[in-house]
Amino acid sequence: MPPTAGTVRVLGADPAALSGRERRRLRARVGTVHQALELVGRLRVVHDVNAGRLAQWSAARAAWSLVRPQGLPEVLAALERVGLADRAFERTERLSGGQRQRVAIARLLVQEPDLVLADEPASALDPVLADRVLALLGEPALARGGALVTALHDPGLVRRHCGRVVGLAEGRVVLDRPVAALSASDLAEFYGAAM
Known part of the structure; x- marks a missing residue:
């Protein structure tokens, strides 16, 4: 659905102004981790991991990869x-x-x-693994000057892994500042009000 007001820009581009091919190329540059994960349970793990490359592969290569997994060294790494x-x-x-x-x-x-959008990427993980996963999440995008945008409900993870906090409550921005400028009480107040 197109925005009713304002503009949307993704990695410097207006998706609404792009051709179908250009939009697919843009989509290939955006990685997502959904809260529902969107994995195919009947597939082997290697195939679910390789699904991250489908936008970069031809249909023939994607089909062949189901028979003989492509890029196995990268998947295993x-x-x-x-x-x-x-x-x-x-x-x-x-x-x-x-x-x-x-x-x-x-x-x-x-x-x-180049851009990672993650919805509660650490919700099912223990605290040590949550820290490890959040550190990993930003690596691909940040290495190329991109960004990690994530929804987190744990103020400790926010403090340790985010550079900026944009807090939303009832559809409005109620907090927007660098993490370094936040006090513990700012986060406690926001998270208490948002819950």
Whole structure:
């Protein structure tokens, strides 16, 4: 749906002004981690991770990859980084919720996007793994001068992994400043009011 007011710019481009091909190229530069994860449970983990590259591959290569996984060294390296290299050939549906969340992160790592949009990427993870995953999430985009935009409900994760906080309540921006300029009481007040 087009915006009713203002403009939307993604990585410097107005998606509404792009051709279908240009929009697909732009979409390939944006990585997402949805709260619902959007994995295919019946596939093996390696295929769910490779789904991060589908926008970059031809239809023939994508189909062949289901028979013989393409880019296996990169997939295994991404799975190693999230602690799941030993699960590459298991069916995704056999993994726990936290493990599936890490598969979604590995998918993002092989995609190497310029912009990462993540909705509660650490919600099913223990605190140590949540810190590790959030550190990994920003790497692909930040390495190329891009950005990580994430929704987090844990003020501690916000303080440790974000550079700027934009707080929304009832559809309005109620907080917008660098994390370094926030006090613990600012975050406590915002998170208390937002809950």
